[in-house]
Amino acid sequence: xxxxxxxxxxxxxxxxxxxxxxxxxxxxxxxxxxxxxxxxxxxxxxxxxxxxxxxxxxxxxxxxxxxxxxxxxxxxxxxxxxxxxxxxxxxxxxxxxxxxxxxxxxxxxxxxxxxxxxxxxxxxxx
Numbered sequence: 001x002x003x004x005x006x007x008x009x010x011x012x013x014x015x016x017x018x019x020x021x022x023x024x025x026x027x028x029x030x031x032x033x034x035x036x037x038x039x040x041x042x043x044x045x046x047x048x049x050x051x052x053x054x055x056x057x058x059x060x061x062x063x064x065x066x067x068x069x070x071x072x073x074x075x076x077x078x079x080x081x082x083x084x085x086x087x088x089x090x091x092x093x094x095x096x097x098x099x100x101x102x103x104x105x106x107x108x109x110x111x112x113x114x115x116x117x118x119x120x121x122x123x124x125x126x
Contacts, residue, residue, distance in 0.1 A: 006065045006070065009066065009070060010065065010066040013070070013071050014070060014075035014076075015074040015075070017071070018074065018075045018077070022035045031094075032101060036080045036083075039076055040081060040109055041108055041109055042112075043071075043075040046067060047068055048112065048113035048116025050063060050067040050072075051116070052117040052121055056123065058120070084101060085098050085102050
């Protein structure tokens with residue numbers, strides 16, 4: 001039961017962070033869904049960071065639940081990603097932007113996760 005409460009708290013915090021991204025960066029999203037993109041990239045980095053810290057025994061299982069499952073799950077959602085791609089794809093002339101968004105999200109998200117893992121590895125005691 002305690003695990004569910006931890007995930008719930010992290011998920012709520014992640015959802016609030018995603019909404020803040022949408023409010024703050026939404027104005028830059030007229031031709032590219034930058035708000036969703038930024039939330040997903042930050043969540044990818046945090047996921048890699050907390051996983052790497054956990055792997056190095058610098059983060060507890062509780063922190064993994066709070067950040068990786070809860071906050072990252074609440075901040076980045078596949079449905080938002082797909083909606084951003086769909087909305088760009090269905091606007092006139094937006095097909096190329098949509099493909100760019102999908103490719104950039106996957107490639108840069110992967111890179112952000114690797115970066116988080118590398119940052120965590122530097123914190124690992126020798």
